[in-house]
Amino acid sequence: MGLAHQLTPFAALLPLGVAFLMLALSHWLPPRSADVTSLVVSLGLVVLCGWLAIESLHGPILHWFGAWTPEVSGKPDVMLGIAFSVDPASAAVAAFCALLFAGSFVFAWGYFDKVHAHFHILMLLFLAAMIGFCLTRDLFNLFVWFELMGIAAFALTAYPLGKSSLEGAFNFTVTNALGSFLMLAGVGLLYARTGTLDFVTMGRVIASVPPDPVIAGGFCLLATALLTKAAIVPFHMWLSDAHAVAPSPVSVIFSGVMVSLGLFGLLKLIAMVFAGDAQVMMLVHVVLFWLGVATAVVGGLMAWAQRHLKRLLAFSTIAHLGVMLIAIASVSAIGTEGFLVYLVGHGLVKGTLFMIAGILLARFNSVDELELYGEGRSLWPAGIAMGLAGLLLGGLPWGLLHDATDSVHAGNHGVAGVVAIIVGTALTGAAVLRATGRIFLRWSGVPAVELVAPTEREREKGNRPLWLMLLPCVVMLAIALLPADLAESFLHSAASGLVARVVPHEGGGTLAAAITFALTILIPAASLLRRRPIRKFARRAVEAETAPFYALHVLHSGRVTDYVVWMMVGLAVLAGWLKFG
């Protein structure tokens, strides 16, 4: 325990320190050293965090910074220090973040030559913030890591300085910054009532006082911030802008882990701080569940209606975040287990898909599925990877995502949840398969809803060897194909370390999985066989089919002012349900 205790802060200090050194030396460093250093650092962090995860199976590892332990104050309920607390789930998520960064660094090898090491510095800051966010046990410290994560992400989005990337970054920054203001206000409210910022002490105080509107209000504000980061309907609008326009190595991180980390933070707060507040727990069970349902459905429909591949993947991320929120809203050990596996499986598959989008962008200067029709034949290995990733995304009965969905179904106790998971999963998988068919196999089908979706030509540096860009895809897909059972005992203790509540397991997961996978195959098949509607009746049918998609397109207007209105609607829903629900 001694060594683990000593090494805990280095999980965040190492990337921070290396980033600062690189910034100081950036003008003198030889060209490839930044690539090598950041890759080594992220791989080192995978090992360190993975080792911490295994060490913490015997009990959480606590590190009080500056040795300001709770005993220092001499009073039992006064906490002066700030602690990192390592539990298996948090450390495993941190290790996964580092793994995805390593993949992204390999993928981006030589991509950012012109700008010294600034890309790598921002990425390492981003990684440090994520690891700190996972490991901290102090609410304000959590806020600081959250902000640091935000600022690194904003800068990375705006990085290409293109028209769209700047506007996407602006929307991203405004919505997420507003979320973080609300989060700070929430931190203040909770501190006002509990007099502490330490998760565990705060949870103890909240469990011992009668229901208090200030605490519930504090939860609403924190949830708004984290749900904005996690792009849950109606806070989700910024994501499709930011992820579609960010450089593809950055989008890998955004979709793979940044957004799901928002949900992980929410899960930790629910489990460690608010578990004793009946009112808040009802809110989680009811409102967050329905928000998850809405997110899965809206994300799935919007993903299906896209032609710009990165935007399609962005909406697919939204749909999968909805599934993860359904898992969290069950507040059960099995749901938590499902969430953790889903986070990893989804991150791997989505990271792969964004890398393939990056490969297409590098080779053909476009990620538009209609423009790229049949172009991808020369890149058939990428096509195979994309098809496999699409199948995994759409519920192929094999691998991490499938096992995770099974656990989510087992913890979920509502028909709406089952339907939403099926719709979200099947539509996103179908959308990716449709794009694969068109780009790599020259399968046609008359485009319907996707024809009117927003798109744009882009440019990314294209002189990297194909095998180098495909290498991380292959490794990540191979990991995603492993069965979750390999780590079963670890997962059990990781999940029950966060949420110990056991619920009776819901059956029917196998049937749901079979329906999902059948739909994933049938929907793109139907779409790729579609012919131009000639008869009047057929035209009417197509119009009726596309009308809801047009409405959704109009709602996702791309204007930041609209996004803020939707955020406030979401906050009002949370607060209104608490008051009148």
Added chain:
Amino acid sequence: MNVLAWCVAAWLLGVGIYGIVTSRHYVHLIGCMTVCQSATYVLLLGIGFRWGAGAPIFYDHPPGTPAVDPVMQALVLTDIVVSASMTALLLAIALQVHKRRCTLDPQHLRPLRPRE
């Protein structure tokens, strides 16, 4: 006093968000965001405030003198630093947007456009 601080914070947040939602210029929008942020400062300082207490600096006071809550002041201070960097970043983005699109009206700016 406390109630007044909470009301001022809520009002500032309200007008800030109204400003953002109705904004027709990025720089104005960024200004409104700082108004929203001021709401959190007022809220936090109101929470930490105590009547008749001094600043939490003890080098010329004996320990034990009544002082306002230093934790809240530390929070506000940290947040001011963060917000300064955020505002700078937003203004830099606004400048670059203006160079490329020649407008800063959020109603006319959107990241990807439908193909005509």
